Amino acid sequence: MATGPRAKALSNALLRYRVLAWTTGIFLLLLTLHIVLQGFQAADTGEFWFSNEGMSQIVPGSGHIIPMIHGWLYLAYVIVAVDLWMRTRLPAWGTVGVVLAGTIPVMSFVAERWVTARVQPMVGAVKEKKAGTVSS
Amino acid sequence: MLRTALKPRWLALLVVMLLAASVMAKLGDWQLQRAREHGDSAQKAEQAAESGASVPIGEVLRPSQTFQREAINAKVSATGHWSGADQLLVPDRELDGEPGLWVLTPLITEDGTTVPVVRGWVADAAEATEPDSDTEVTVVGLVQPTEPSAVRDPGETSGLPEGQIDRVAAAQLAGLWPQPMVTGFVVMSSQTPQTDPALTLVPPPTSDGKLDWGNVSYAIQWWAFALIALLFWFRLVRDDHKGLLRRDLEEEDDDEDEAAPAVSHS
Incomplete structure (x- = not known):
């Protein structure tokens, strides 16, 4: 079996995961900012927390768009993380952690480091195979 | 495959996953309901505007009382x-x-x-x-x-x-x-009695029958998560069946069950 394409496929899967870990992470920070802003506004208006404008105050409409985009990005993040797990068989509990990390601000960046550190050598291992070396 | 699936640990995990999936499905339903509420409130306004019946304001709104959602329209x-x-x-x-x-x-x-x-x-x-x-x-x-x-x-x-x-x-x-x-x-x-001259009245919010897309997205996402949880379980069982899961001390760090990169097996 040709291992070249497989190494490529694995590194692509890793890249997909890394891109989504970053974008989801950034949107989660925006979402957090939005909710924190709503909290400050709630103190001013006396309104129910989530009925405040939040980020819409700064960029009109963003208060509606940010949670929605984050939701879809996170779904893609979960799919891509599970896909990467199917390819690499990283520890299953670790993968559960990686998936949950996407819901905690900043943690997706940590998870991205954890995953990359483990998957990058695997990509290398696939290439070694092609060169004729037997991987453990 | 079925016998593998019936192993106690996979059955236990299936129960956990099904529980998680049903909670997620419920959350999806709840979001869909919230999406519909949007249209319902406007519909209620139309109905209320058309029907003649009104209640004294004291029954719905009182000072020093927090605003009740049901009071809308x-x-x-x-x-x-x-x-x-x-x-x-x-x-x-x-x-x-x-x-x-x-x-x-x-x-x-x-x-x-x-x-x-x-x-x-x-x-x-x-x-x-x-x-x-x-x-x-x-x-x-x-x-x-x-x-x-x-x-x-x-x-x-x-x-x-x-x-x-x-x-x-x-x-x-x-x-x-x-x-x-x-x-x-x-x-x-x-x-x-009327005040003269009468002002142009502000019409009640009209029902556009639209769903709130933010909530609809969340509903779809919750159902997708429920599905992914079940697929995750299925893949774990299949791996076990194929003998892919084995105790590999080298790979095992924070995990008790499974480890071994697929790349070194196939």
Whole structure:
């Protein structure tokens, strides 16, 4: 079996995961900012927390768009993380952690480091195979 | 495969995954319901506007009581006197796409409660007339929740002319009008006896039958997560069946069950 394409496929899967870990992470920070802003506004208006404008105050409409985009990005993040797990068989509990990390601000960046550190050598291992070396 | 799936640990995990999936599916339903509520509230307004029945405002809105969601678009009646001198205009309010202002007047009910009432709409601030404050009037209209106040830096003003306010916000009205006042306001649909000249009435929110797409997205996402949880379980069982899961001490760090990169096996 040709291992070249497989190494490529694995590194692509890793890249997909890394891109989504970053974008989801950034949107989660925006979402957090939005909710924190709503909290400050709630103190001013006396309104129910989530009925405040939040980020819409700064960029009109963003208060509606940010949670929605984050939701879809996170779904893609979960799919891509599970896909990467199917390819690499990283520890299953670790993968559960990686998936949950996407819901905690900043943690997706940590998870991205954890995953990359483990998957990058695997990509290398696939290439070694092609060169004729037997991987453990 | 089935025998593998029936191993106690996989059965236990299946129970966990099914529980998680059903919770997620429920959450999806809840989001879909919230998405529909959006349209329902407008529908309720149409129905209330068409039906003649109204309830005394005291049954739905009381000062010192937090605003109840169910009160939104309830058709109420209130009897009292206008306080024309306190009348305010709310700019940037469209009617059929035409720019204009809302005429917001406090109605002082018999028991001394102030009710903010949107009496109508004018295209120009100069058209707004003050109502007769001496006659006792009965106002019928739909209840709306108070709008969020504009958030401004300390010392910053709305920049609006005297007698105008940018939001129908209880917090902003509190300093201007006599208290106690209800939280929320009434959009007037009729007044007896009439004040002349009558203002153009603000129509109730119309139902566009639209779902809230933010909530619809969340609903779809929850169901997708439920599906992914079940697929995750299925893949674990299949791996076990194929003998892919084995205790590999090298790979095992924070994990008790499974490890071994697929790349080194196939």
